[in-house]
Amino acid sequence: MDNAGNTVQNGFNSFLDYLPQLLLGIVLILVAWIVATLVAKAVSKGLKAIGIGKYFQKWGATNTEEQSHALIDTLSKVAYYLVWVLFLPGIFSTFGLDSIGQPIMNMIDTVLAFIPNIIAAGIVLVLGLFAAKLVKNLVYNVAVAANIDKHLAKLTGGETTDAEVKKNKGTLASVLANIVYFLIVIPIILVALEVLNINSIADPISSVLNTILSAIPNILVAVVLLIVGFAIAKFAGMILTDLLKSAGLNKYSSYLKKSSNMNLDLSKIAGQTVAVLIGLFFLVEALNALNLEMLNSILSVVIGYLPNVLFAAIIIGLGFVGGQMLSSAIKSTTGSMLAGMLIKYILIVFSIFMALDQLNFASAIVQAAFICIIGGLAVAFALSFGLGGREFAKKQLSRLDSKIDEEASKSNTKEID
Structure with missing residues (x-):
């Protein structure tokens, strides 16, 4: 009996010794609940008071007012549980459960130590995006004021009427503004990632962004080459077309019209052909600037084969024109339509076979x-x-x-x- 009584007495004494810790833990739980509830209500009412729901809709986070209220309630719940997380290590420690409370405390310490980096990165990102947006708006307004879309339409031979220009106004300006915005944002993101100091995340992203940044000069060179090449090709094509027209090349198209009812503008065809060839040469140089070896090899092969195609086209054209001329001459001198037709088609067949041989077909x-x-x-x-x-x-x-x-x-x- 004495042993049983001693056991009960010891247990009761242990309970009395533990009772202050138990009461303190319960008090901490009540305090955590009260504080978490107050914080949640404060967050909810505060966000609603400043009208954050309208900003959510403006930013595209929500579509309706009900969704905005639901998002605010979610944020208040997040604040509620964050308060509980902050109280949990003390509660577990009070109950003597340090093995559970200590990892949570370490996690909280890590997060709290990382908060300055997050704040600094956020400040860098916000300021950088603000500056990028200012530059974007500046570029857009300058491009619109310069009426760059109309100049592009003139360069490309598009519609330059007032209605068409008004319809497409700001298209190229918007593209240029977005490109400038993108070029400014990339370095800002790199700086923000460095401030965060999370190497496992920042290093791969930084590597990709650095690759993009290193490729931007090549891309700009390629774009400039294409623009200059397109302008030169169009200008050269127009000059050649006018020269050939003044030289009377189009009079030979009458022979083709007689034979095949095709009304061809030979001067325009020659000018456009030269323009395409010049454009292809500049395209190859642009691909060289981008270091796209596969596409460059393909285009090099195509350009190397173009002389054969041109000579084949010239041979066929001469065959058709020469055949029609000889046919007309024979008909007028001999009066034999059969002989003229025979000579014409013999020359055409010869020219086709010569063209196929030129094409190595x-x-x-x-x-x-x-x-x-x-x-x-x-x-x-x-x-x-x-x-x-x-x-x-x-x-x-x-x-x-x-x-x-x-x-x-x-x-x-x-x-x-």
Whole structure:
């Protein structure tokens, strides 16, 4: 009995010894609940009092007033639980549960120690974005005042009417302003990440942003090359078109119109072809500036093949024009439409085969087909003349024999005289 009584007495004494800690823990829980509730209500009422809901809708965080109130309630709950988190280490420590309270305390210490970095990064980001927005608005207004869209329309040959310019006003200005904004924001983000001092997150992002920044000069050079190349190509094409028109090149298009009912502006075609070639050369240089080796290799191969295409087009054009000219000449001199048509299509076929050979398009097959066609025509002519033209040949030989005899008799008569 004495042992049992001693056990009860010891337990009661232990409870009495622990009772102050228990009461203190309960008091801390009540204080935490009261403080958390007050903070939550203060946050909710404070945000509603300053009209933060309108700003949420303005920033795009919410769409309606009900959603704004719901977001404010969520923020107040976050504040409520944050207060509880701050009280938890003390509560657990009061109950003697240091093994649970200590990790939470360490986490809170880490977060509190990191708050200055977050504040500094936030200040850098806010100030940087504010400055970037100011520069963006400045660039946009200057570009709009300079009417840069109309100048671009003139350069590209687009619509420059007042209605069209008004419709597209600010398009290019907005693009330029956004580009400038982007170029300013990237370094600001890099600085903010460095201020945060979270290497595991900042290093990969910084590496990507540095890569983008290092590529920006090349991109600008490529853009300048494309703009200058486009302007030069258009200018050269216009000059060449006017020169060829004044030289009378378009008069040869009448032969094509007669043969195929195509009304072609040869001067314009030549000018546009030259413009495209110049544009391609500048495009290759722009790709060189961007170090895009694969695309550059593809375009280099295409440009290397272009002379063959040009020569092939010239050969076919000369074949059509020359065939029509010879056809017209033969028709006017001999009056034979069949002979003119035959000569024209023979020249066209020759030009097509020569063009295919120039393009290196299955050269062996093209040559074999050409030889077969020529051989077939020769055999057909020989057979037709041999089988169907015997009477004609007999008459021609008889006429030739009679003419020879007549010439011989005339010479004998002169000798006798």
